[in-house]
Amino acid sequence: MTIRITAFERSPDGGRGLARDTRVRWALEEVGQPYEVHPVSFAAMKQPAHLALHPFGQIPTYEDGGLVLFETGAIVLYIADRYSGLLPGDANARARAISWMFAALNTVEPPILELTIAKLIEGDKPWAAERMPLVADRIRNRLGQLAHRLGDAEWLDGAFSAGDLMMVSVLLRLRASRILDDYPTLSAYVARGEARPAYMRAFAAQLAAFSSAPPPG
Numbered sequence: 001m002t003i004r005i006t007a008f009e010r011s012p013d014g015g016r017g018l019a020r021d022t023r024v025r026w027a028l029e030e031v032g033q034p035y036e037v038h039p040v041s042f043a044a045m046k047q048p049a050h051l052a053l054h055p056f057g058q059i060p061t062y063e064d065g066g067l068v069l070f071e072t073g074a075i076v077l078y079i080a081d082r083y084s085g086l087l088p089g090d091a092n093a094r095a096r097a098i099s100w101m102f103a104a105l106n107t108v109e110p111p112i113l114e115l116t117i118a119k120l121i122e123g124d125k126p127w128a129a130e131r132m133p134l135v136a137d138r139i140r141n142r143l144g145q146l147a148h149r150l151g152d153a154e155w156l157d158g159a160f161s162a163g164d165l166m167m168v169s170v171l172l173r174l175r176a177s178r179i180l181d182d183y184p185t186l187s188a189y190v191a192r193g194e195a196r197p198a199y200m201r202a203f204a205a206q207l208a209a210f211s212s213a214p215p216p217g
């Protein structure tokens, strides 16, 4: 059976890489596994059929034979563990790459998500303008620490790994804010991720799905 993932039927960014199925597509492209995409509407995501795959009614999900997974961290880790190309063979290096996956999701992504919430959901609240600098400071703090650790290296820990895939995916969400521009080594790191042929294939496939779809309305 071909691997099947779910993705937005109508993506808020029009398929420009911000929806989280991008990371799963990217991981599958890196390890050379074909997959099919099942688009789901916002309404269908909250219906029993989809909730049976994803308890929180979100995308992406991952199905392979009898296995159903949700949460991009778990999905990418499963792919990286099952197929070669995303985790080093050495046990310690493998554990460090997994640490970077968790760091991306648990330490770097939360303040970035806060910024999205502050702008898109709480932007009209009377306290929004006061809160925004605090949110941006928390992101800057993490970016400074990350840039310090990356230094002039190409990737976070030796060769490109699932840790880099997840970190680049998370940092990409900052693009519209332009905060990354103040961290040239991190901007270059993200650009290196985006230049990987597997990322480009994943991005193009996601975008193509929306170019052929009628515009949201």
Ligand SMILES: N[C@@H](CCC(=O)N[C@@H](CS)C(=O)NCC(=O)O)C(=O)O
Pocket: 018, 019, 020, 021, 045, 057, 058, 059, 060, 070, 071, 072, 073
């Ligand atoms: N922690 C989850 C987050 C999943 C998530 O937030 N998915 C978004 C799309 S990128 C979604 O489905 N949003 C619609 C909703 O929550 O109703 C993961 O990494 O898989």
